[in-house]
Amino acid sequence: MEALDRWRHMRSAPRDGSRILVTIRATEQGPGAVDLAYWSKGDQYGGEAWRSSDSAPGRIIEYAEPELKCWMPLPSAELDSLAFPAPWKGKDDEELDGSGI
Template sequence: MNQPDTADWQPMATAPRDGSRILVTIRASEQGPAEVDVVRWARAAHAVEPGWVATDSDAIAPVTYTAGELASWMPLPTALSGRNRPRIAKSELPQPDPGEIDGSAI
C-alpha cells in the first residue's frame, strides 16, 4: 500500500480499518478544544461494534470516538518520513548557554 504524504490530512472515510495506529483530529466540542490523538479501528471491551479506540486507553474504560467526533486522519510518521526535507545547518541550531553546559541549571 502506498502511504499518503504525511503532510496532508485525509478524510476519515478513507482511514484504514485494519487495526493499524493512525493520527486523527478530534473536533472541538463542549468537552474541550480540538486536538489530535492516536487511534486504531478495534472492538473495545464489551462493545458490540468495532470503532475508533484511543491507543492509550485503559482496557477497563476505553476511550472511543464516534465518526462525528473525528475530522481527519494521517498515518503516523516514520523515522524515514523526513528524509527528503532540507537539512538544518549546525550554525542555525540554538547554541547552549555556556553557564549550563554541565547541567548547572539545577
C-alpha cells in the first residue's frame, strides 16, 4: 500500500477539483509553506489554475505551476495528526517519487 504522507511531483497531482496539500516554493517574499489547494477548471473569476482553498469569488488566490513544488493527499482525520506537515525542503533536483525505474 502506498504511503499517503509523502510529497509527490506536481505532475501527478489530481486535477479533478479535490483538495490537496501543496508546498509553495520559497521566494524573496518569504520561506516555503504548505497550503490547501485544488485545481480549478476555470470560471467567470479566472482561468484554469491551482487555487488556494482560501479563495472566494472576487478574491482568487491562484498559483502558477512553477510556484508549487510538490503535493500530498490530505491526511486522515485522526485526532493525533491534525497539523499540516512541514513543507518539502529538499533540492529541486532530488527525487520525490523514487527513481522512476
